[in-house]
Amino acid sequence: MLAAIPDMDRRLSYGSLKCVLQKFKANFRFRLAERLPEIRCAEKAVPLYIDKFTFAEEGFKLNNTEYQLGVICQVRDGPAQKTFIGQAQYGGHPRDIDRFGYEIRSFTELTPGDIFVQDYNPQMDADDDLEFETTEESLLIQQNRLIALEKEKIELEHAPEEVENIPENPMELDLSEEDLIGIEPEEEDDLMDPDQVERGRDQVLSRKEQLEKINISIIYAKTLLAYIEFDLERNRRKRDNLPSLFDFFIQFTKTSPDGTVYIERFNYDKSLMAARKYLICKLLGNRKPVMKIKSLGFWARPGGGLVISLPEGIKLDVQNFGTSGNLSDVLERVEPVLEYPNRPFNLLTSDSLRLEDAQNPKVQNAEVLVLSDNWDVDYIALCREVQNKNIVIFLGQEMQPLEYGLLVEDLIETKGTVGTFYEITQTGEDKTKEAMRFIAAHFENVVMRESLIIIPLSHQLQLNVSCEPYLMDPSLVHLWTMKMEVVQNQKN
Structure with missing residues (x-):
């Protein structure tokens, strides 16, 4: 019996469409709904499953697709400096800027759904008057430097040649017999020393090299001078409230996992924060089902600020969470969007x-606590405060052998439970192995094996201390990891 031929004109039912959409990954669903407006309601009604959702100052990354918004400054008249030309290549300036091209280190008023993560470091704010004086001073210094370089070049070009027209081999002169007639033998002292010939040749080459270096320095000095003059003009216009040099755009850049880049530009008639909120709400807004996110991260640049703009009323089921800023404050602010705030x-x-x-x-209750490049906490004190925990330390404050020893001592004295685990990754194989030797020498009943120390504990437990190269990224050969783990005594 022949199988029935499917009817190509027959549409999926609403329920069937939702089942199909649920099988698609988030970014593909967004693209599909953008192209097919008639399925948008069904797409919004299906739960989203996201592996990794990371927010940063320049935008966000959903799974492996990057969404970036930045400000582009386009100079109206005259050549643009590389600082501004290069912005478009990197998606634009990640912060709002004023009409003179200077960044605005503050946020617009927060709206419902916004999560404040970290404020800008006020110590990095520029003093306009001081900046203007500094730029004028830099201009004078650079002008004098350029004059000195050009003078040096002229002097070098007009300097007399010490050795001219030296044959490749001065001992092999092609002279005819007639040329030799009438030439009286020279005294030995009158002959040119071969070393002197070589020194002369080196001087000629050295001068060419010097001219090349001076020319490179002149090009660099002119480029820097042009930038300083441009910056001085920007600063003057800002100080005197004159018309701007720029036209502005917001550039939206989407980069797919396969490297495909989509770029679109809009008029800069709203703040970047408002533009990002519009984009987020377009993708994630009006969704009743809870979004399930395996890993959610809010990461600010050092000294930078960050506000996460989410749709009002959104609910997220989050397994792993990471953030910059004051941890306790951010945890409190993110709690309203969590579907399971107490989990x-x-x-x-x-x-x-x-x-x-x-x-x-x-x-206290997190299954694994990760400190990434953290310089604000005493690791020993933290491990004492949060006992019997899996703690991962990556870079940050450098630990000395004595501090590793204190961690081991605390695990022995506090009778660490099975599963207590410390993983510490820092720079230097030698430092890590020195810490291993320190531990082996300062504790009793130690069993030494290759890259492993076993220390017996009470209640049929043992502490394993090991070290190895950092395995998460083998290219970082300078990083080494030490692990401390309480396990059952293997003899039992």
């Missing part, structure tokens, strides 16, 4: 954790 995170990551954050229930 511990599988993994909690911070680059700014402080010792007082250790008392936060979400820090």
Whole structure:
């Protein structure tokens, strides 16, 4: 019996369409709904499953697709400096800028759904008057430097040649017999020393090299001078409230995992924060089902600010969470968008954790606590505050052998439970192995093996201390990892 031929004109039912959409990945669903407006309601009604959702100052990355918004400054008259030309290549300036091209280090008023993560560092704010004086001073210095370089070039070009027309081999002169008639033998002292010939040739080559270097320096000095003059003009216009040099655009850049780049530009008639909120709401707004996110991250640049603009009323089911800024404050602000605010995170990551954050229930209850490039906390004190925990430390403050020893001592004295695990990655193989030797020498009943130290504990437990190269990225050969783990005694 022949199979029935499907009717190509027959449409999927609403329920069937939702089942099909649920099988697609998030970014493909967004593209599909953009092209087919008639399926948008069904797409919004299907839960989203996202592996990794990371927000940063320049935009966000959803799974492996990057969404970026930035400001483009286009000079109206005259050549643009490379600083402004290069912006378009990197998606534009990630912060709002004023009409003179200077960044605005503050936020517009927060709206419902916004999560404040980190403010700008006020110490990095520029003093306009001081900046103008500095630019004028730099202009004078650079002008004098350019004059000196051009003078040096002229002097070098007109300097007399010490050795001219030296044959490749001065001992092999092609002279005819007639040329030799009448030439009296020279005294030995009158002959040119071969070393002197070589020195002369070196001087000729050295002068050519010097001219090349001077020409390169002149090109660089002229480029820098043009930038300073341009910057001085910007600053003067800002000080005197004169018309701007620029036209402005917001550039939207979407980069797909296969490297495909889509770019679109809009008039700069709203703040970047408002533009980002519009984009986020377009993709994630008006969704009743809870979005399931395996890993959610809010990451600000050092000294930079960050506000996460989410649709009002959105709910997220998050397993792993990481953030910049004051950890306890951010955890409190993110709580309203969590579907399960009291459920511990599988993994909690911070680059700014402080010792007082250790008392936060979400820090205490996180299955794994990760400190990434953290310079604000005493690791020993933290491990004492948060006992029997999986703690991963990546870079940040450098630990000395004695500090590694203190961690081991604390695990022995506090009777660490099975599963207590410390993983510390820092620079230097030698430092890590020195710490291993320190531990082996300062504790009793130690069993030494290659890259492994076993220390017996009470209650049929043992502490394994090991070291190895950083395996997450083998190209970072300068990084080494030490692991401390409480396990069952293997003899039992």
